[in-house]
Structure formats: C-alpha cells, structure tokens
Amino acid sequence: MKQINSYIDSLFYTKDDLLEEVISSIQENGMPSISVSPSSGKLLTMLISISGAKNVLEIGALGGYSGICLARGFGSEGQLTSLELQEEYAKLAYRNLSKAGFGDQVSYMTGAALQSLEKLAHDNKKFDFFFIDADKDNYENYLQYCIKLAEPGALIVMDNVLARGSVADPDAEPKRHTAFMKAFNETVAKHPQLESMLIPIGDGLTLSKVIDQTHE
Numbered sequence: 001m002k003q004i005n006s007y008i009d010s011l012f013y014t015k016d017d018l019l020e021e022v023i024s025s026i027q028e029n030g031m032p033s034i035s036v037s038p039s040s041g042k043l044l045t046m047l048i049s050i051s052g053a054k055n056v057l058e059i060g061a062l063g064g065y066s067g068i069c070l071a072r073g074f075g076s077e078g079q080l081t082s083l084e085l086q087e088e089y090a091k092l093a094y095r096n097l098s099k100a101g102f103g104d105q106v107s108y109m110t111g112a113a114l115q116s117l118e119k120l121a122h123d124n125k126k127f128d129f130f131f132i133d134a135d136k137d138n139y140e141n142y143l144q145y146c147i148k149l150a151e152p153g154a155l156i157v158m159d160n161v162l163a164r165g166s167v168a169d170p171d172a173e174p175k176r177h178t179a180f181m182k183a184f185n186e187t188v189a190k191h192p193q194l195e196s197m198l199i200p201i202g203d204g205l206t207l208s209k210v211i212d213q214t215h216e
C-alpha cells in the first residue's frame with residue numbers, strides 16, 4: 001500500500017506550501033500526524049467540486065488539513081461544519097482554515113461528535129457532503145447520523161477503511177480494529193440506502209451516495 005500511495009502521490013500531488021504549513025503546525029503543537037494523505041485530500045477537493053456540494057459536514061478536524069481540502073472544493077460559496085472532540089485541535093484547525101481564506105465559512109462544534117450530531121439532527125440541519133474521519137468505534141453511528149442529516153443524493157466519504165491493508169490480508173494479525181473495520185465495510189457495501197465504492201488510496205476511502213431517503 002505504501003509503495004502504491006507513494007507512486008500515486010509522486011504523479012498526482014503537486015507541492016502545496018499551505019498544506020505543508022498545516023502539517024508543520026500539527027507537529028509543532030504536539031498533535032498526532034494523522035491527517036489524510038495528500039492524494040486523499042486532493043480527491044476530497046475534487047469530489048466536492050465535481051458534485052457541487054456547498055454544505056459540508058466533517059467529523060474529525062485535527063489541525064484542519066482535510067478541512068482546507070474540503071473548503072477548496074466549494075470555494076467562496078460553501079460552508080463547512082466540523083466536529084472535533086478536542087477544543088485545542090479545533091482552535092488550530094480554525095487558525096489554519098482562516099490562513100487559507102475560509103475563516104468565515106467554517107464553524108467548529110467541539111466535544112463528542114455524537115452529541116453534536118444529535119444537536120444537528122434536532123435542529124433539522126441538512127448537508128450535501130460528509131467526511132467521516134474520527135474514532136473508528138463510532139463509524140456505524142456516524143454513518144447513521146449522516147444518512148439522517150443528508151440531502152437527497154448527498155455523498156458520504158469515510159477514511160481509513162482499509163485499516164492499513166489489514167482488512168484484505170488473510171494473514172493479518174487478528175486485531176480488534178481490523179475486525180471492526182471489516183464489519184463496517186460489509187455494512188456499507190450492503191446498506192440499502194447507499195450506493196458505494198471503496199477507493200484504495202491513502203488508508204482507503206469509501207465513497208457512498210445516499211440513494212433512498214425514505215427507507216429506514
């Protein structure tokens with residue numbers, strides 16, 4: 001996987017000073033280096049721009065790397081709502097989004113994402129694009145909320161679905177994380193309200209389109 005990703009990055013990723021500064025700011029603040037891969041970020045930008053999505057919900061902000069990629073996709077006309085557990089992370093993400101020119105188009109809800117999602121559902125908010133990239137244990141719950149909050153035809157993108165390739169490796173050490181992600185991928189693949197495909201870049205991104213709003 002590493003080799004394939006390096007090959008893809010070497011061909012399709014162009015040097016991006018702003019995103020490199022974001023990565024440095026994450027390191028300088030002692031935060032984990034777990035932003036999306038450069039190519040995954042570029043794909044997020046393209047998906048938003050191709051789909052014309054303007055109202056985006058991100059679950060898991062860290063330092064704002066993917067947030068900038070998402071916002072670049074909608075340019076001057078969209079809005080990003082981002083859910084982040086850690087107040088300090090959300091503050092850094094906001095500073096980085098502001099540097100990128102999107103300070104007026106992003107809002108952060110801090111605390112456990114499930115609580116923020118419940119509030120968004122209660123307020124009847126709707127979104128046309130979702131990016132799930134937070135604690136894996138809650139992926140199923142996040143997915144159900146995203147479907148609830150989705151405009152018809154909305155796109156949902158989920159990161160880390162390959163669990164470093166372990167989901168497809170019959171000899172992989174039996175780890176809870178792998179079993180968990182395998183079960184999640186099966187749920188997504190068979191979900192009656194979703195049309196989905198797994199894209200093996202970065203740590204694996206699944207792209208789902210919400211196809212049936214009425215089916216519960």
Ligand code: SAM
Nearest residue numbers: 035036060062065066084085112113133134135
């Ligand atoms: N999407 C970011 C990017 O690519 O720039 C990376 C996100 S990082 C992989 C996961 C983030 O989810 C971390 O910032 C972490 O604090 C946050 N997180 C973990 N558990 C959470 C929870 N229960 N609610 C909200 N955010 C959570």
